[in-house]
Amino acid sequence: MLIPQLITLDKLRKQRRSEPPRRRYRRPPRALAALRNRRWWRRQLTNVAFLAAGIFSAALGLKGFLLPNGFIDGGVTGISLLVARVFGLPLPLLIVLINIPFVILGYFQIDRIFAFKTLLTILALAGVLVVITFPILTQDKLLISVFGGFFLGAGIGLAMRGGGVLDGTEILAVYLSKKTSLTIGDIILGLNILIFAVAAAVLSFETALYSILAYLSASKTIDFIIDGIEEYTGVTIVSGRSDAIRRMITEKLGRGATVYSGKRGYGVRGEVPQAVDIVFTVITRLELGRLTDEVEKIDRSAFLVMHSVKETKGGVIKKRPLH
Incomplete structure (x- = not known):
């Protein structure tokens, strides 16, 4: 039983030597701590x-x-x-x-x-x-x-x-x-x-x-x-020109956007099994009119789904804390 244990210990030592050295925890600078304070x-x-x-x-x-x-x-x-x-x-x-x-x-x-x-x-x-x-x-x-x-x-x-x-x-x-x-x-x-x-x-x-x-x-x-x-609205955009819409949201409106892969289902001409990128963004309701106008300029046939968002955290959205 001793020999297998020694072999295992030797393997573990070699693994530890090959691992990169761990970074030591450093306290944040005083200026950063004061800023947080x-x-x-x-x-x-x-x-x-x-x-x-x-x-x-x-x-x-x-x-x-x-x-x-x-x-x-x-x-x-x-x-x-x-x-x-x-x-x-x-x-x-x-x-x-x-x-x-x-x-x-x-x-x-x-x-x-x-x-x-x-x-x-x-x-x-x-x-x-x-x-x-x-x-x-x-x-x-x-x-x-x-x-x-x-x-x-x-x-x-x-x-x-x-x-x-x-x-x-x-x-x-x-x-x-x-x-x-x-x-x-x-x-x-x-x-x-x-x-x-x-x-x-x-x-x-x-x-x-x-x-x-x-x-x-x-x-x-x-x-x-x-x-x-500043009540927020989540907008899902399905369009064949999703990349142009994403760039418009991030560069022109200054908002964040999430792109995930999807697949078209049925259209006016029947089944359309076509892969498409779907763009999702969260904006204020004051920006909703501008967003729809810009999307219409890029793709008039784009499909938009809008719903109210009760809470957001992180990302580009600026949310005022309640607590």
Whole structure:
């Protein structure tokens, strides 16, 4: 048994001698470390600015529009407004108490930093509602619903861009979606339907309708704040002139492109078994019109498939971080 072991050890030594020497780990230069540190601090300051703007915007929507006129919103904020309206309890206290279970859930389901930011954001919102007095800007019910929802939705969206949450409904929806077959959208919709049904029974049907309008305004504002005009679109282009289209995307538009091999299926003249390169790129929706125009100049018969892209990372695309 000893001889085979010696032969094996000799082979291993020869292999190690033939292998190139491993590079030793070198610490990054101090200038590079300082640059990374600056970027980290810049990102943290940006997140704090987003959180502060979100808190004041949500407080304006609540105290300047919805609360003085008895309107509510969806989610935890809507529950807090409904309970405050019915039982006369202070809204800042209700916002903190009702959100605490969702913060604990976020601690275990997402991470500690997210839960800590969310808790601080909710406490800051409650403090702003107690300390700062906002003027009642209008008495028109339609304007109250639209702009109250707008400022509240802008506050929630800005807080999400800063890495926190002002409403714990999303955390509950993420948790329940893992335990059931329902999607996050289905759970949020069901919770809000229940909230507005209770509002119609306890308050009035008219108040519930105006509250639904405020909720729709808030939800659309959140989508705009998070996605913005830089919402991304994935475009798949099937064309016989794929190389020219790829060069146009990379050189003229300054975007990245991925080319993968495909095969044509059926056309207007029947089966066309022809190999073709397929170009895929991700652009903003502001660039979509220019891309289609440029593709049409190159190949009028090109086939384009477009779909929304929720998240991107890396590559040439510049994506603003939410956390």
